[in-house]
Amino acid sequence: TRSSRTHVRLIVVSNDANMSRQSRRHGVEHTPEALASWLNVVWAMVLLQGAILVATSLESLVISIGTGFVTAPTLLLTSAAAVLTLMTAKGLRRRRRWARRVTIVSEWLVLLVGGAEVIATIVLVGSAPQLMPVAVTVIIPLAVLVCMRRVRPLFVADSGAKPARREDGISTDETMPLDHAMLGPVS
Secondary structure (H helix, E strand, O other), X not given: OHHHHHHHHHHHHOOOOOXXXXXXXXXXXXOHHHHHHHHHHHHHHHHHHHHHHHHHXXXXXXXXXXXXXXOHHHHHHHHHHHHHXXXXXXXXXXXOHHHHHHHHHHHHHHHHHHHHHHHHHHHHHOOOOOHHHHHHXXXXXXXXXXXXXXXXXXXXXXXXXXXXXXOOOEEOOOOOEOEEXXXXXXX
């Protein structure tokens, strides 16, 4: 029957610990190519945020020069955020776990501050904020967070842990036997 076939498929597919709950429910497998393309989207969005921060830093520099460096703290914070964002984008491209963590934390911070800014604008000014600030502070961070959840399996292999050994001597990721005749034990 259909229900027994679905049940068997769910059991087989659900053995992959890196799959999302929705993927296990619908029997959709993550292919590395599809996940890599999603990671490229995340990288492009984080790189875009870094570019916006670089432009904001240059704007802060011009304003600081014009005001006698009264707004120097803004310049320093914006420049530090730009450097951190661009370094994180580079780390995401190389699939570093620290970059994933930094991206998630920073996007949540940007989303919280941006959401508070949108609410404050609506309450204090009484009108809707402009689309560009909402896109930069709410929509892009939200999209990055959703995509980061999707590409999570790409960052698991970077843990540095040795693959588990099966009884037949092949690693659990089936890339290569752990004890190859010509190579000797693979560490």
